Structure formats: C-alpha cells, structure tokens
Amino acid sequence: xxxxxxxxxxxxxxxxxxxxxxxxxxxxxxxxxxxxxxxxxxxxxxxxxxxxxxxxxxxxxxxxxxxxxxxxxxxxxxxxxxxxxxxxxxxxxxxxxxxxxxxxxxxxxxxxxxxxxxxxxxxxxxxxxxxxxxxxxxxxxxxxxxxxxxxxxxxxxxxxxxxxxxxxxxxxxxxxxxxxxxxxxxxxxxxxxxxxxxxxxxxxxxxxxxxxxxxxxxxxxxxx
Amino acid sequence: xxxxxxxxxxxxxxxxxxxxxxxxxxxxxxxxxxxxxxxxxxxxxxxxxxxxxxxxxxxxxxxxxxxxxxxxxxxxxxxxxxxxxxxxxxxxxxxxxxxxxxxxxxxxxxxxxxxxxxxxxxxxxxxxxxxxxxxxxxxxxxxxxxxxxxxxxxxxxxxxxxxxxxxxxxxxxxxxxxxxxxxxxxxxxxxxxxxxxxxxxxxxxxxxxxxxxxxxxxxxxxxxxxxxxxxxxxxxxxxxxxxxxxxxxxxxxxxxxxxxxxxxxxxxxxxxxxxxxxxxxxxxxxxxxxxxxxxxxxxxxxxxxxxxxxxxxxxxxxxxxxxxxxxxxxxxxxxxxxxxxxxxxxxxxxxxxxxxxxxxxxxxxxxxxxxxxxxxxxxxxxxxxxxxxxxxxxxxxxxxxxxxxxxxxxxx
Numbered sequence: 001x002x003x004x005x006x007x008x009x010x011x012x013x014x015x016x017x018x019x020x021x022x023x024x025x026x027x028x029x030x031x032x033x034x035x036x037x038x039x040x041x042x043x044x045x046x047x048x049x050x051x052x053x054x055x056x057x058x059x060x061x062x063x064x065x066x067x068x069x070x071x072x073x074x075x076x077x078x079x080x081x082x083x084x085x086x087x088x089x090x091x092x093x094x095x096x097x098x099x100x101x102x103x104x105x106x107x108x109x110x111x112x113x114x115x116x117x118x119x120x121x122x123x124x125x126x127x128x129x130x131x132x133x134x135x136x137x138x139x140x141x142x143x144x145x146x147x148x149x150x151x152x153x154x155x156x157x158x159x160x161x162x163x164x165x166x167x168x169x170x171x172x173x174x175x176x177x178x179x180x181x182x183x184x185x186x187x188x189x190x191x192x193x194x195x196x197x198x199x200x201x202x203x204x205x206x207x208x209x210x211x212x213x214x215x216x217x218x219x220x221x222x223x224x
Numbered sequence: 225x226x227x228x229x230x231x232x233x234x235x236x237x238x239x240x241x242x243x244x245x246x247x248x249x250x251x252x253x254x255x256x257x258x259x260x261x262x263x264x265x266x267x268x269x270x271x272x273x274x275x276x277x278x279x280x281x282x283x284x285x286x287x288x289x290x291x292x293x294x295x296x297x298x299x300x301x302x303x304x305x306x307x308x309x310x311x312x313x314x315x316x317x318x319x320x321x322x323x324x325x326x327x328x329x330x331x332x333x334x335x336x337x338x339x340x341x342x343x344x345x346x347x348x349x350x351x352x353x354x355x356x357x358x359x360x361x362x363x364x365x366x367x368x369x370x371x372x373x374x375x376x377x378x379x380x381x382x383x384x385x386x387x388x389x390x391x392x393x394x395x396x397x398x399x400x401x402x403x404x405x406x407x408x409x410x411x412x413x414x415x416x417x418x419x420x421x422x423x424x425x426x427x428x429x430x431x432x433x434x435x436x437x438x439x440x441x442x443x444x445x446x447x448x449x450x451x452x453x454x455x456x457x458x459x460x461x462x463x464x465x466x467x468x469x470x471x472x473x474x475x476x477x478x479x480x481x482x483x484x485x486x487x488x489x490x491x492x493x494x495x496x497x498x499x500x501x502x503x504x505x506x507x508x509x510x511x512x513x514x515x516x517x518x519x520x521x522x523x524x525x526x527x528x529x530x531x532x533x534x535x536x537x538x539x540x541x542x543x544x545x546x547x548x549x550x551x552x553x554x555x556x557x558x559x560x561x562x563x564x565x566x567x568x569x570x571x572x573x574x575x576x577x578x579x580x581x582x583x584x585x586x587x588x589x590x591x592x593x594x595x596x597x598x599x600x601x602x603x604x605x606x607x608x609x610x611x612x613x614x615x616x617x618x619x620x621x622x623x624x625x626x627x628x629x630x631x632x633x634x635x636x
Contacts, residue, residue: 052628055544057543057544057627057628057631058626058628077548077549078548081543081547081548082546082548084543084544084545084546085545085546086546089545090541090544090545096537096540096541096631097541098232098537098538098541099239100232100236100239101232101235105231108228109541109542109545110545110546112225112228112547112551113545113546113547113548113551114546118227118228157545161545
C-alpha cells in the first residue's frame, strides 16, 4: 500500500443563491502511510476545507478521494461515519471539548460509536490520557484545564481509537510557543511509535519545517 | 452507551439550571393539573363503594318536556318513574330516590346543615353500602311511612359525638327520625348515592310528589347484564311516547342512561341523538387534555431548538468522531426523557400533595381523592409522551446539522 490518502483533481465549490465560491480547485495530493505532512497558506486559501475533505467531513464537488486505497465517493452517510470513526482522528484549533463531560468521558467519545464494553472504553481512554501526560486530570472538566492541557485531551480523544490518520487543524493556534512545542512533540511521538499518518494545517513556518513535507495552498490551488 | 447518555443528560440538566427549571415547571404544572383532573373524574365516574355495580346500572336522571316555544328541563318526577320506569325488560331491580334536600338541625343548640335524601328500600339493594352500624330501612318501613333514617358517619359524629347511633333519634327539617343504620360518608360528587340522612320516600310532609311528572327524583335501574341496556333504553323511549302530557306540552324525553351519559348530555348535548353525547364528551375531554399536554411540549421543543446552536460544537465533534444521525437522535431523546421523567416524578409528588390538600380542605365534602395505579400509569404515559414529543423533532434537526457547519457555528 503506497498511499494512505489520495486526492485526484479535487474541487470544492460552495454555492448560494447569488454567489459561487471556489474553495478548492484541482487538488492532487498523495500522502504515504506514516508520513507527517503540513498544509500552509494564507487565511481563506482552503486549508481547513482540504482537511475536511480528507477527513470525510465534507464531500468534494468534483474529483476523487481515496483513503487507504478505498474510494469514498459512493459511501453512504453511515459508512462515512464508520470510516471516520475507525480511520480518522481530529484535532481542532479550538479543542472542541464537551464542557459537560469530564476529561476521561471526552476522550471516550470515539469509542462510544463502536461495539465495546464500558470497562474496555475506560481502559483505552486512560491509556490515551497517559500517553499525553494527563493521567492526573482524568476527572477534571475542560474548564478546569489550561489551553495546552485541553489540547492534550483533544489529542488523547483523537488517538484513543487508534486511527491510521490524524488530522490536525492548527493544533497550536491557540497556544503559546512553549505549549505549541509540547503538542508538536506529542505528534512526533505518535508518528514514531504508531506510524500514524498526520496531516496538519498551520500558519507557523517553524512548525511546518518540522514535518516531512509542506503542501502550500493559495486561493484554493496547490502551489509548488 | 446508554449509561454514557444518561450521565451526560444528568450533567447537562444540572449545569443548565435555568433551562432545567423552566422545563420542569412546565412539565410539573401540566402533570399536576391533568392528574388532579383525572383523579376528580375518577372520583365522579369510576366504580367505587357503594356504586360497585355501575357496569349494569342505568339511571333516569333527567327529563325534558317540550312544547310550543317552551322547554322544561329538570330531574324526572316521581310519577314518571313510578309509572313508566318500573318493570322494564331486563331490569332486575329498580329504585327511586329524591334529590338531596338541604335541611337544618340544632343538636346541642348548634345549627347543623345536612343533605336529606329520601329513597325506597330498593335503593339499598341496587347500591352496595357497607353499613358500619345497623342496617337499611325496609319495604315495610317505606310502606308504613315509618320515621326511620340511615345516617352517614359524619352525621353520627355531629349528632352523637361518634357514639353508637342506632335506636337514637335525630331531628331534621322539623321531623324526628329513629336511626336504624349508619353508613360511611359518600363523596358529594357521587350525586346518586351521597347524602347525610337517608329517609323513606313516604316521610315527605305531603304526598303531592306522587302526582308530579317532572322534578326532584331519580331512578336507578339494575339490569341483569350490560347486554340488556339497548332493550331497556328502547323500551323506556317507547313508553314515554305514550305518556299523557299536560296541555301545551308535546314531547317528553327521559332517557335511561349511565351517569356518564347523563353528564355528557348535560354538558355537550343538544336535542340531537342522545347516543352521540358520550363520544362527544370523550372527544372534548381528550382534546382538552391533549392541548393542555401540548403546551409544555411545544415549549420544550422551542427551548430545545434554541439549544441547537449552543450545542453545535458537541454535535460537530460527535459527528467527526463517527456518530451516526441515529445515535445523536437517541442521545437527545434520552436527555429529554430523563428531563420529563424527573418532571413526571416531581409531578406525581406534587399531585399527591395536591390531592391530600384537597381532601383535607373540605372543599369537596367527603372527598377521598387518591393516587391510584391507573392515574399513575396515565401520568407516566404523559411524561413519556412529553419526552418523545419534545425530543424527537429537535433531535432530528440536530442530527441533520452538517458537521463542518456545526463545528464552525460553535467556533463563532
């Protein structure tokens, strides 16, 4: 298997009654298993849209998307949901933790949508939290944590189901540089230990330089 | 997963206190009103001592005489019942009783108001009073016009301070009666059987009542079985067509009917087919209950819809991590069901307290409102109904949110 993620001639157009906005145009991208790729570009160039298309949160208007060799165009919503659950983990800039749930319950979320006993869910969630160094905070609520700690919870949630692909949308965007470095350290560790394929959107050239490849976008197009 | 949904539901409800309080108030208030109303209706219509044979009892409770541009509606008169309602086919026993009359007595110098009902001896056989002392007066007592009476327990307390009353004498409306029996209090809402003092029909001060077609009396018809009802009703109708009416009157209607049919006829009846009245009353009551139940449900739908954006982030995250629409609908319905079940439980407690308060207040004399299992089941059913009604639509709308839009909505 040579490609974990493959996009061929992908186009994404948003249409309203009056205007048509081309968010992505003619994107061809191939990411190998275990590769750590960063996507860079100015605001509004389509970075997050590209990440959403890769993560099956949004469908392209044209073109093909393959994950692990499997085309996803014909997948039903239920199959897409299952694929996201098994294959993809998301890390968001604003963490998107559920404030009503304790840290460990937040981390368990992806496992809720698999057939799994509660005890096993809890074991895996605790293991994921240990991996990101938050063992001592499992029963805290998100509002009781710092930004860096919240992002670590979000990473634990993203990796708890052992996905092969990790999609990070500006994971350090809301953090200071020290915390940002900590998060990058964790992501590199995941790549090394588990061979996870990581695609990260970032504005920060310093962080992008730490990845194996940089994909640059401008006005929805790839630039080389 | 259910455990996780329940935990989340509990946390969401305890964190959003204002929303929870508003929702619980709506559910509670509606449940209390509906359950108290159903308890009152139960108290009026459901079988209970001494009206335990309702399934095969009809009555003649109302009469309507019409003429040219005039109408007279009242209870039937003794003459009508005595001459036209006796010996109907399929009727095992027939009793006549008077409308309770308010009378005054002065035991120990205190003015006491009582309801005096005059009946025949069959009254005690058609109904099933459980005597706490003595027994009923007899056919012989009625035939002889004996000045005897059965009293209820409250009257015994008032007149004899709870001491045994049989053989002692009470005075009411200027007449003296020897007490022959004591029965438990019958709630005043049981118009057929309620009374403080029961005396033979023949103790009226005059016999003029025997010649009246209209006014002041009711008849009870104990059928052999419910299957005899149609024949009894038809025969009563036929007989009344041949009643010689006073000058100027053209038609006399005094249907043989159940107590519920009588109430339906009075509340929602016109001069059309009497048989349609109960269905009409049921429809009115069911519609009222449904509309009343709908109000908090609509309120909950509104509140839930306004929470969609508030929880958009959560929906987006769950979808991103593989939640299917079905799972999200399930989650939000569980949340609403938890809320409505809590509201239901509080509603039960408050309803119970209301009924106890109503019993103790004396507002409805001799009322014994209780929370029975049937009413409990109504309440539980209503709570589940609220939960589903107010949860399904918002949950469906939430589940259809696009994950990207949901995540962006939360981030705004």
